[in-house]
Amino acid sequence: MVLVEVKAFGVGIHDRYYVPGDMFFPGKAKFPYVVGSEGSGIISKVGSNVSNFVIGDEVLFTSGLTPQGGSWAQYVCLDASVLIPLPEKLTFEQGAAIPIAADAAINSVRDLNLIDGEKLFIAGASGAIGTLVIQMAIAKGIQVVASASSKNHDYLRSLGVEMTVDYSDPEWQAQVHSLSNGGVDCALAIQPGTVKDSMSVVRVGGRVVSVSGGDGTQSERNISIMQFEHSDDGVELVKDFVSHVANGSIKLVLEKVYSFNQALEALEKAETRHARGKLVVRTD
DSSP states (O other): OOEEEEEEEEEEEHHSSSSOTTTTSTTTTOOOOOOSSEEEEEEEEEEETTOOTTTTEEEEEEEOHHHTTTTSSEEEEEGGEEEEEETSSSSHHHHHHHHHHHHHHHHHHHHHHHOOOOOOEEETTTTTTHHHHHHHHHTTTOOOEEOOHHHHHHHHHHOOOOOOEESSSSTTTHHHHHHHSEEEEEEEEEEEEEEHHHHHHHHEEEEEESSSSSOOOOOTTTTTTOOOOOOOHHHHHHHHHHHHHTTTTSSOOOOEEEGGHHHHHHHHHHHHHOSSBEEEEEEO
């Protein structure tokens, strides 16, 4: 095991799910409870069986979504297997923003099985996961159509999005079809409750991947619907992703860095599901 002095931690809607009394861990998580599932910091102690890290190493980590809680703390005790070295080019704030969003983005892109030249629709594209998926998809030769509030359209186009639509516009589906001639090849439903709407703009025989869980939508027109799944080699995949952020091939967007006493404000912002990129809290 390794003891890490936490310097920053990421904040997401998932942090709200894993609190005492929540449906995920009914009767298991109890107060006092430490929220948080990702962060970055400096190793302050290492166990006798740890050989690949030493005191003073700067790392990022995912603490896992467990009833025991996690990274909203001064120190967190972790298995060395979940640690990833923090490159010198990245700040603690950047490192803390990566683990959860990168893992979701990597697995979503894998499950979408994107093919060069395809068109992808993303529902809820301006958040942390969407921002990363856009860049990964474009790098694969994919045309991206993105749904977000109108205030985020310029931002999305700056990332290379082909078309932006406002989900509050009753004509948004027709706008997507005008680009795709019968529907896009696939869709990523990031926001909850968007599977059905996402499927409506996918061509016959296309595919939809949901990040936030199924909403009971039944497949139509031979369209496959699946929930993305975490992979067993997630740490290694995120480690590789970190190298792309460090060399500048992936742009990491932080909407705001909060102080520790603003952590609940950050969580409230995450709950609105209108953050642009990632929210991070610095502990000092």
